[in-house]
Amino acid sequence: MSIILECNSLTKAFGKKRALSDISLNIEKGKIIGLLGPNGSGKTTFIKLLNGLLTPTSGEIRVSGIQPGIETKKIISYLPEKTYLNDWMRVHQIIELFCDFYEDFKPEKAYDMLKRLNINSNDRLKTMSKGTKEKVQLILVMSREAELYLLDEPIGGVDPAARDYILETIINNYSANSSIIISTHLISDIEKVLDHVIFIKDGQLVLTSSVDEIREENGKSVDGLFKEVFKC
Numbered sequence: 560m561s562i563i564l565e566c567n568s569l570t571k572a573f574g575k576k577r578a579l580s581d582i583s584l585n586i587e588k589g590k591i592i593g594l595l596g597p598n599g600s601g602k603t604t605f606i607k608l609l610n611g612l613l614t615p616t617s618g619e620i621r622v623s624g625i626q627p628g629i630e631t632k633k634i635i636s637y638l639p640e641k642t643y644l645n646d647w648m649r650v651h652q653i654i655e656l657f658c659d660f661y662e663d664f665k666p667e668k669a670y671d672m673l674k675r676l677n678i679n680s681n682d683r684l685k686t687m688s689k690g691t692k693e694k695v696q697l698i699l700v701m702s703r704e705a706e707l708y709l710l711d712e713p714i715g716g717v718d719p720a721a722r723d724y725i726l727e728t729i730i731n732n733y734s735a736n737s738s739i740i741i742s743t744h745l746i747s748d749i750e751k752v753l754d755h756v757i758f759i760k761d762g763q764l765v766l767t768s769s770v771d772e773i774r775e776e777n778g779k780s781v782d783g784l785f786k787e788v789f790k791c
């Protein structure tokens with residue numbers, strides 16, 4: 560069994576605040592994983608630890624057997640919660656930048672997805688709506704041939720009608736050996752593509768399970784179980 564993600568007693572504190580406490584889990588390669596939890600539960604902190612943008616206070620985290628750092632940047636494609644792109648740039652200029660920056664970036668994939676979503680590569684980001692900007696960023700991230708895609712709230716600004724189409728685009732463009740971790744609140748929209756879910760609450764691991772197990776053992780959808788576990 561080959562493991563994409565391994566955590567052993569992973570803890571991250573900011574001063575006295577424990578954003579993540581004692582998380583231990585293993586996830587196999589080739590899965591689409593939903594990282595789910597209410598506001599402030601530690602999802603972005605977890606993704607930043609995976610990406611090497613934060614370091615653990617204690618415990619261990621490994622991606623494909625390697626501690627996050629320069630080596631894992633080559634195998635992880637990351638969509639942050641907030642945009643980091645210069646919005647005066649045209650989409651095709653950003654594509655050129657990505658080609659220079661990432662060996663595994665496939666421009667033909669990006670142009671194909673842009674076409675399918677009716678986005679003109681000559682447009683500047685700053686002239687686009689929030690939802691269209693999100694689509695462009697997601698396309699750029701998914702046009703790398705990465706081992707692991709980390710998507711922090713990827714479709715929050717996209718209208719519900721386009722969400723399904725975008726999810727399909729993601730699924731059709733990623734190789735079966737890769738893994739995707741998606742943090743989101745939009746569980747009902749996304750659950751049909753998920754293989755595995757991780758629930759976190761107040762920085763603690765509540766559940767790590769395959770979606771099939773949830774449906775078989777609980778007779779519930781992921782959205783239904785989430786609402787039950789996180790009932791206010």
Ligand SMILES: Nc1ncnc2c1ncn2[C@@H]1O[C@H](COP(=O)(O)OP(=O)(O)OP(=O)(O)O)[C@@H](O)[C@H]1O
Nearest residue numbers: 573576577578596597598599600601602603604605
């Ligand atoms: N740099 C920081 N300094 C202090 N506290 C922080 C810092 N970053 C995160 N936290 C705290 O850690 C906890 C987890 O935050 P995090 O952003 O990981 O949650 P989240 O699940 O991604 O939330 P949301 O769904 O609202 O985006 C929160 O209580 C937050 O206030």
